[in-house]
Amino acid sequence: MMLDMEDRLDIYQKMLQIRSSELKMCELFKKGEIVGHMLPCLGQEAIPSTLAKVYAPDDYLVTAHRGGGHYMAKGCDFNAMWAELYGRATGTTKGRGGQIHLMDMSHFAMTGNAVVGQHWGIATGAGFVARKRGKIVVAVGGEGSTNRGIFHESLNMATVQKLPILYVVEFNNNQMGNTCEETTAGTRIANRAFAYDIPGATVDGNDPDAIYSKAIEYVDHIRSGKGPCLLECITGKWTDSVSNIRQLPEVLEKIKSPENDCIARFEVKLRAEGILTDALEKACKNRAQEMLQAALTFAQNSPLPNPSDGMDDVFSQPV
Numbered sequence: 001m002m003l004d005m006e007d008r009l010d011i012y013q014k015m016l017q018i019r020s021s022e023l024k025m026c027e028l029f030k031k032g033e034i035v036g037h038m039l040p041c042l043g044q045e046a047i048p049s050t051l052a053k054v055y056a057p058d059d060y061l062v063t064a065h066r067g068g069g070h071y072m073a074k075g076c077d078f079n080a081m082w083a084e085l086y087g088r089a090t091g092t093t094k095g096r097g098g099q100i101h102l103m104d105m106s107h108f109a110m111t112g113n114a115v116v117g118q119h120w121g122i123a124t125g126a127g128f129v130a131r132k133r134g135k136i137v138v139a140v141g142g143e144g145s146t147n148r149g150i151f152h153e154s155l156n157m158a159t160v161q162k163l164p165i166l167y168v169v170e171f172n173n174n175q176m177g178n179t180c181e182e183t184t185a186g187t188r189i190a191n192r193a194f195a196y197d198i199p200g201a202t203v204d205g206n207d208p209d210a211i212y213s214k215a216i217e218y219v220d221h222i223r224s225g226k227g228p229c230l231l232e233c234i235t236g237k238w239t240d241s242v243s244n245i246r247q248l249p250e251v252l253e254k255i256k257s258p259e260n261d262c263i264a265r266f267e268v269k270l271r272a273e274g275i276l277t278d279a280l281e282k283a284c285k286n287r288a289q290e291m292l293q294a295a296l297t298f299a300q301n302s303p304l305p306n307p308s309d310g311m312d313d314v315f316s317q318p319v
């Protein structure tokens with residue numbers, strides 16, 4: 001199956017939304033206007049934007065710590081995301097979790113987790129609920145997290161139980177400063193699928209067409225009750241976290257080299273297909289900026305949390 005013109009433009013628009021938002025997050029952190037730990041997905045925008053075309057709005061989406069792009073791509077509340085970055089009471093976790101804990105249960109999105117690897121287990125648990133309710137789970141994490149035991153336990157259990165889960169690995173060959181040569185056995189993460197006799201494949205994670213064609217094939221397999229699949233998407237992250245603000249100028253340099261940039265690559269493709277024109281590109285970029293501006297205004301005008309509410313939502317029975 002192929003992406004049609006409307007889908008391609010939706011993916012493009014989402015990539016622009018994520019790119020502009022993540023760049024603004026870096027810029028505002030550098031200025032000291034927002035604080036906390038933030039993990040941008042700059043350079044990896046094709047993966048969240050394309051996966052949004054293979055799951056349904058009420059399917060579960062579970063990610064690791066680099067989940068901001070997935071939160072946005074699923075159509076979760078963008079204003080609430082920005083309010084969270086500003087630590088405001090209107091934030092998606094009321095200003096308590098910050099960027100690393102973005103989630104929106106009204107959109108079935110558990111798109112934050114600070115404990116590397118743990119989300120694979122949460123996704124597998126969600127798989128039992130999804131199976132009961134006729135939905136699927138899309139679980140996304142970095143290649144480093146696949147070295148945790150819970151990744152293997154999850155694949156084993158999901159396979160035995162035929163859980164409806166698409167496991168997606170964002171392979172950026174970096175785990176907080178290490179490379180796979182230092183940390184990871186085997187040549188490809190997708191090969192780990194063969195240990196469980198489930199389908200596994202590696203695709204170009206900076207190409208929406210490559211991601212989509214394999215992901216949709218796997219989602220058909222999963223929806224037909226045959227159990228999980230493992231999709232490895234090769235990409236590159238431009239910066240590990242906003243904490244290293246010195247990286248920002250280098251990050252911006254990457255945008256200037258189209259071979260590193262999934263958005264520039266997609267623009268070339270869309271132009272060759274006659275889908276993208278100068279006017280349309282401008283309109284899409286303006287739309288992304290307008291959305292961002294509206295979210296910033298909402299966040300900046302939102303109240304800070306009230307310290308007396310600090311114990312709310314901590315225990316199921318209020319104390």
Ligand SMILES: Cc1ncc(C[n+]2csc(CCOP(=O)(O)OP(=O)(O)O)c2C)c(N)n1
Binds near residue numbers: 065
């Ligand atoms: C259990 C645990 N160990 C270590 C860390 C510190 N840590 C945060 S991100 C990270 C690397 C993760 O690499 P990968 O899974 O490839 O994801 P990426 O950051 O590249 O998206 C590590 C080791 C952590 N948060 N949790």
Ligand SMILES: [Mg+2]
Binds near residue numbers: 142143170171175
């Ligand atoms: Mg990584």
